[in-house]
Amino acid sequence: MSELVISKVDKRFGKTVALDDVSLRIKSGEFICLLGSSGCGKTTLLRIIAGLEQSDSGELQLDGESLTRLASHKRNIGMVFQSLALFPHLNVSRNIAYGLKMRGVDAETTKTRVEELLKLTGLTGFGARAVTSLSGGQKQRVAIARALALEPRLFLMDEPFSALDAGLRDHLQQEVKKLQKQLGVTTIFVTHDQSEAMALADRIVILNNGKIEQAGSPKEVYQQPSSRFVAEFIGANNLFDVTIESGAVRFKEYNLGSSIVIGTDLRGTQTLTVRPETITLLPPGNSSGNSRGNSSGNSGAFLQGAVVMQRTIGALIEHDIDIDGHLIKQTMLQNNDYEVSVGDTVGLSWDWSQAWFLPGESG
Numbered sequence: 001m002s003e004l005v006i007s008k009v010d011k012r013f014g015k016t017v018a019l020d021d022v023s024l025r026i027k028s029g030e031f032i033c034l035l036g037s038s039g040c041g042k043t044t045l046l047r048i049i050a051g052l053e054q055s056d057s058g059e060l061q062l063d064g065e066s067l068t069r070l071a072s073h074k075r076n077i078g079m080v081f082q083s084l085a086l087f088p089h090l091n092v093s094r095n096i097a098y099g100l101k102m103r104g105v106d107a108e109t110t111k112t113r114v115e116e117l118l119k120l121t122g123l124t125g126f127g128a129r130a131v132t133s134l135s136g137g138q139k140q141r142v143a144i145a146r147a148l149a150l151e152p153r154l155f156l157m158d159e160p161f162s163a164l165d166a167g168l169r170d171h172l173q174q175e176v177k178k179l180q181k182q183l184g185v186t187t188i189f190v191t192h193d194q195s196e197a198m199a200l201a202d203r204i205v206i207l208n209n210g211k212i213e214q215a216g217s218p219k220e221v222y223q224q225p226s227s228r229f230v231a232e233f234i235g236a237n238n239l240f241d242v243t244i245e246s247g248a249v250r251f252k253e254y255n256l257g258s259s260i261v262i263g264t265d266l267r268g269t270q271t272l273t274v275r276p277e278t279i280t281l282l283p284p285g286n287s288s289g290n291s292r293g294n295s296s297g298n299s300g301a302f303l304q305g306a307v308v309m310q311r312t313i314g315a316l317i318e319h320d321i322d323i324d325g326h327l328i329k330q331t332m333l334q335n336n337d338y339e340v341s342v343g344d345t346v347g348l349s350w351d352w353s354q355a356w357f358l359p360g361e362s363g
Contacts (some may be wrong), residue, residue, distance in 0.1 A: 002063050002153040002186050003028045004049070009058030011044055011210075018044040019055070020210040029184045031177070033191055033201035037233075040207040042190045046156055049188065051075050062153060078152030078185075082159045084143040086131045093118070093127035096145045103150065117145040120179065137168045144176070148183070155180070155187045161196070173199050194234055198222070206230055223275075224356055231273045231358060238279070238328050240272040252324050256302045262352045271358040276331040278354040281319070281338055282347035303328070303348040310342050321346060 004026040011019040019041045026032050034042035047053040049060065051072030060067040067075055086095050093114050100110045118124050121141040126134070131142060140160060147155060157176075161169040177200055180187050191197050197204045198218045205215045206229075213233075214226040225231035231239060242251045244266050249256040251272075259266070284304055305323035312318075312334065319330045319340070328348065340346055 004154060004186065004188075005059075005061045006045075006049075007059040007061075009045070009048065009055045009060070011041075011048065011053065011055050017210045019048075022058070022207075022210070022212055024205060024212065024215060026186060026188065028186055031180050031187045031189065031200060031202045033189045033197035033204050034207060035191055035194065035197040035204050036207035037192060041210040042192075042207050043158055045207070046158055046188060046190050049154065050077055050079050050156055075154075076150060076152050077154045077156060078147030078150065079156040080140075080143045080147050080158065080160045082162060084139055084160070086139060086142060086146075088130075088132050090131070091127065092123065092129050092131060092134070092142050095131055095142055096149055098146060099150045113149060117149060120148075120182075121145045122175070136164050137172060140164070140172055141175075144179070148185070152185065155185045157187070157189045159190050159192070162191075162193075169196070170199075176200070206233065208233075223354070225273060226359060228271060228358060231271075231356075236276050236329050236331075238274045238276065240274070240326075241269060242272050243269050251303070252326070254303055257352070262355075264357060266357055273356045273358060274350050275354065276318070276329040278350050279328070279330040280349045281321075281330060281332065281336075281340060282349055283338070284345045284347050302350070304345065305348065307340050307342050307344045307346060310340070321348065323348075 006022060006024045006026075009019055009022040011017075022041070022045060034045060036042050044053060048055050049067075051067065051070065055068070058068075062075070087098065090098070096114050096117055097110050100113060105113075114127065118127055121144055123138065123141055123145065126138065131139060134142065143160070161172055164172065173196060189197075189200060191200075201218060203215055203217055204221050206213045206221060208229050214221055214230045216224070216226075221230060221234055225234060225237075228239065231237045240251050242249050242256065244250075244259050244264070245268075247259050249259055249262060249264075249272075256262075303323050305321040305328065307319055308322045308327075309320035310317065315334055316331050317334055317336070319332075321328045321330060330348065
């Protein structure tokens with residue numbers, strides 16, 4: 001297991017800034033997901049770690065050893081590419097053994113290692129098959145086995161499941177996570193899929209325009225986003241530009257409650273985030289109008305608005321609710337006791353322990 005330290009890495013392609021002062025410490029045995037939209041810098045960072053690109057400035061250290069100017073083939077890093085890059089003229093076993101052969105590993109050791117990896121990746125009995133005859137999921141496993149053959153200090157994966165259907169992708173995610181924990185290899189996984197990052201990562205590193213917006217556990221980035229970008233990028237979210245004055249939190253003409261009870265010492269204009277699934281709908285008669293909020297329950301509504309959209313997705317019902325021109329998203333289970341329809345007026349409430357003021361940001 002190995003610890004990777006990335007310090008102040010910059011990379012530009014002409015006038016385009018790919019990475020801007022990126023610093024990150026990845027602990028030994030950790031599973032990191034680099035998450036972001038296309039062009040955010042995540043694949044560039046992965047390629048710099050692999051030695052396939054050179055940074056313009058900055059430093060990379062693996063267990064105290066500088067990687068910055070070390071050739072890629074000397075880094076002992078395993079990588080699975082998005083295209084897989086398997087050799088079509090070689091069978092499964094020979095694909096897995098390729099790196100071992102290039103290293104000059106003897107035939108008996110290579111055979112033993114290949115058999116171990118075939119078993120580890122669920123490909124026992126597939127060694128003699130042509131890779132061209134395999135399914136997409138089986139090819140993925142061959143690519144993973146080949147990358148692990150040399151017992152790499154780091155294991156890198158660049159959107160390896162993006163071309164697979166949803167069911168197979170979910171299955172392989174579970175397998176990769178189980179395999180990574182079993183081997184304890186430090187892993188960096190690039191994806192643009194939030195659900196994939198949430199399912200796999202010990203920590204998610206969110207990049208935006210070449211900068212790290214936030215690095216934290218899936219729970220942290222979901223429940224406690226560090227910026228408006230993260231709050232809007234990770235899942236559905238409701239953002240309220242509120243004003244905190246004279247001990248009260250106000251949104252439009254509504255008083256959402258006492259800042260003391262809510263547990264914040266913030267002042268002035270702030271951005272409040274509330275996830276759709278944490279909002280409870282109440283009959284309008286239960287609303288406390290614009291005068292009351294509470295810190296622990298849903299005994300009274302903070303806001304009141306009209307349901308303008310309703311749709312059912314599996315076991316969930318999603319609502320869009322208009323509050324004086326501000327659209328709020330709310331999600332609840334189908335078996336909820338309180339049923340509403342489009343056009344109904346409803347009250348909205350939430351538990352303040354599940355709401356979050358964006359740190360250092362005003363609306």
